[in-house]
Amino acid sequence: MRRPRTMEWAARSNHMGGIPRKMLVAAVAAFARAVANILNTTTVYNSETLIRLVQSRPPGVPLLTVSNHMSTLDDPVMWGFKGFPTADPKLVRWVLAAEDICFKNSVLSYLFRLGKCIPITRGAGVYQEHMNEALDRLSDGAWLHTFPEGKVYQESAPIRRLKWGTASLIARAPVTPIVLPIVHHGFQEVMPENYLLGRRPPFPLWNKNIKIIVGDPIEFDLPKLRETAVSMSKHLSPSSSGWPKTTPCGLDEPAQKCLYSSISEQIRTVMENLRSFGKSIPFLKS
Template sequence: MSEALRSPSEQRHAIRHWVPQDTWYKPAICALVVQLSRLTMRGLNRLSFAGRERWEAAFAEPQTGVLSFSNHVSLFDDPLLISNLGQTRYSEVRWIPADHINFFGNRFKGMLFSCGKCVPIIRGGGLEQPGFSFLLERLGAGDWVHIFPEGGRTREVDARLRTPFKSGIGRLLVEAQPIAMPFYHRGMHKLLPIGSKLPRWGNQIDVLFGEPTRFDHDCLQDLNSAGHRQPAEQWQLATEWAQSRLLKLERQVLGSEQKSAAELK
């Protein structure tokens, strides 16, 4: 597949069911999904945030795009969890990359997930494909984009981060220069474990927000001590930076869990 969908015409055909333009019905359907997700998470589970003020600070500059990124452990991470972080107004709901086969494989799926501001990404299609270009445009316009940099749900022991991260996040950071906002969540892996067909309610979901960082030219220069000039090299540096930020949050969360478990003994 990676070779078959390299040409622009083949990629356009692969994402033909995507509806990126605004339609009259998109805001209503999106708002309904957001509200149902909030009801589900807050009514059937327990949700807590640490450092929520840092999350709010990331959105303090309306003209600057925000690129949030987190671990990915459950099919329900988005929209159930992510919907509890933003607003119900369509213009303020996040954009998110999604696999073009699973989410845009036919006309109905394409319409539905386009309403949810999903953007098709072709696995193996490279970083110059239409979906990444669209996400760059949205960040440049000051929108919020969320990405799961692992490239899929983790299957690591204890739902730990799967590394190395995919380099798509690096391109978005380098070229859009957004506010980078990491967060790490814990508990979603119990809501719908990989292999389960039915959700398990009554879980405690904890979210730890990191520090918002403007990933501008100066930030990249600090990372690029070797003077790499090729875009792919700079994207890789930014990817490694994002990975280090999320791993730091993971260590904090898992360390707190281990400390609490030891205190209970």
């Protein structure tokens, strides 16, 4: 399998004095605000919870936001709503990004690295190399965003079974992150996957309505979840699929899978409840 162009050096905050990142963040923030607020109408429910956790959560406590994935523009445009601090490089999220889309060549790799993106190889598993980089960012107390569905889904349908990568980060992080669920609707109309001859439009569409529903932090009883996972996995056999035999908390492969499945299902249930709630409310002012 081809390794992504990693360019870790471009992701460092002190790269060239931080000037390239500041320039890129300012440009992307302007683009996101224009798409969200000028070209289209964006309404947000419970935006104050997201803003508060981005700006003033306890020192050293990481923030992990999770959302559905309806278009290639979800990030960064979902952060472009009025009142959100989009232009501060220190507050901008880190995000897991598909290496086959965002890291196709050196130019894209450099730009996405400046934009605090971490390359992830879809299908390479929860223990692939750059998941450790994501864990490092959580260890730093940073904000990380993930799309746990793993790919773009533009159908108006229930939240699908989530990939286990996000759950593994929650379970393995040295400090358990604040996990904040977000569900949005409308990006599939701003950037439809099948617009002209089965391709995306060359630029965002306009006069669309975007709705963003921010939930409340999800509480995880990790000691109890680990205990349950061990109990559930007693009669399961390892699959010798490249997973570590045990984790630092002493879980073997079957127990790890049960734990990640349980965490993922808890997140999926909350996201689906948000999606159902969002369908029942009108467009709101952010």
